[in-house]
Amino acid sequence: NAGVTQTPKFQVLKTGQSMTLQCAQDMNHEYMSWYRQDPGMGLRLIHYSVGAGITDQGEVPNGYNVSRSTTEDFPLRLLSAAPSQTSVYFCASSSTGTGGLNQPQHFGDGTRLSIL
Amino acid sequence: AQRVTQPEKLLSVFKGAPVELKCNYSYSGSPELFWYVQYSRQRLQLLLRHISRESIKGFTADLNKGETSFHLKKPFAQEEDSAMYYCALGLYNQGGKLIFGQGTELSVKP
Numbered sequence: 001n002a003g004v005t006q007t008p009k010f011q012v013l014k015t016g017q018s019m020t021l022q023c024a025q026d027m028n029h030e031y032m033s034w035y036r037q038d039p040g041m042g043l044r045l046i047h048y049s050v051g052a053g054i055t056d057q058g059e060v061p062n063g064y065n066v067s068r069s070t071t072e073d074f075p076l077r078l079l080s081a082a083p084s085q086t087s088v089y090f091c092a093s094s095s096t097g098t099g100g101l102n103q104p105q106h107f108g109d110g111t112r113l114s115i116l
Numbered sequence: 117a118q119r120v121t122q123p124e125k126l127l128s129v130f131k132g133a134p135v136e137l138k139c140n141y142s143y144s145g146s147p148e149l150f151w152y153v154q155y156s157r158q159r160l161q162l163l164l165r166h167i168s169r170e171s172i173k174g175f176t177a178d179l180n181k182g183e184t185s186f187h188l189k190k191p192f193a194q195e196e197d198s199a200m201y202y203c204a205l206g207l208y209n210q211g212g213k214l215i216f217g218q219g220t221e222l223s224v225k226p
Contacts, residue, residue, distance in 0.1 A: 031212035040125065042202060043160075043216040058213075090160065094212035104150070105212055107160040 002026050006091050006108035013081045013115050021076040021111050023091030029106070030096045032074040036060065036087040037110070043090065049074055050096060081115045088112050118143045120205045122217035129193050130225050137188040137220045139177075139203030148206035149179055149186040150214070155199045163188075163201070173197070193224045 007022045025032065033048035035058075045058030049068040063085060065077040074093075078085060092105040119142040129135055141147060151163040164172045166179040166186060177188045186203060203217040 033212065033214075035216070040218060042120075042122075042218040045213070045215070048213060092160075092212075096212060103212060104162040104165065105152075105160075105214060109159050 004091055004093055004106050004108040006089075006111050008111060009109065010112050011114070013078075013113065015081060015083060015115060017078075017081050019078050019081065021078075021089055021091075021113070023074045023076065023108060024072050025074075025091075025093040025106070026072065027093060027095075027106065028071060029093035030071070031103075032068065032091065032093045033058070033105070034064070034066065034074070034076045035090045035092065036085075037090060038087050046076065046089075078113075083115045086113060086115045118205060118207060118215045120203050120215050120217035122201075122203055122220045124220045125218070126221045126223065128223045128225065131195055132192050135188075135190045135193045135197070135222065135224075137201050137203075137222065139186045139188065139217060141184050141186065141203075141205045143184075143205055143207070145208045147179070147181070147184075148208065149177070150204040150206060151175070151177055151186075151188050152202045152204055152216075153199050154202070160202070193222075195224050195226055198222055198224045 004025045030051045034046040035043040044060045047066040049055045089111045091108045094103040094105045121140045149166045153163045154160045175190045202219045204214040207213045
């Protein structure tokens with residue numbers, strides 16, 4: 001059982017380049033999300049999805065794009081990389097729960113991204 | 117606005133000493149609180165959640181709605197507890213959406 005799989009683990013980009021961070025989960029979770037982790041700022045939500053075909057913005061969506069064509073995959077696209085996007089990116093998934101309650105998030109290993 | 121505050125960036129204690137990692141939240145709805153832990157070179161994982169009212173690895177946390185706090189406590193710290201700890205607020209009826217605090221690095225010295 002792989003859980004949440006993120007690729008690549010490391011990436012170096014030049015300013016202005018675009019790329020896609022991949023995230024896949026095999027737990028049939030409805031909810032998926034992307035966070036960035038920066039020193040002293042914790043994890044900040046970039047985008048999230050409550051199911052295939054549905055996405056929404058989190059706290060820091062600018063410069064990022066997402067889509068959710070299948071339940072399993074939730075790729076994150078950097079449209080034109082900037083040094084401010086240097087960070088560690090985490091993908092997470094969970095079932096949506098019942099009665100309005102959250103279910104625990106399952107996290108991937110992270111992608112360490114450097115923008116030069 | 118929803119917010120989670122962890123006032124300590126770094127907490128350093130000696131093995132066997134009590135530990136308390138502070139977490140305060142701001143939320144007008146019905147809160148769900150979690151503690152997540154990230155050990156060195158490992159992925160972030162759930163430590164405990166307030167509705168479970170359980171003790172995991174000797175850690176406990178009680179939700180205090182009056183003080184809007186969810187502090188994490190352990191009576192006797194172990195070296196293997198050294199990690200990054202994140203408090204997170206689950207927003208009611210918004211799927212799995214979480215608001216994280218800034219994190220507290222716990223260092224337990226021998």
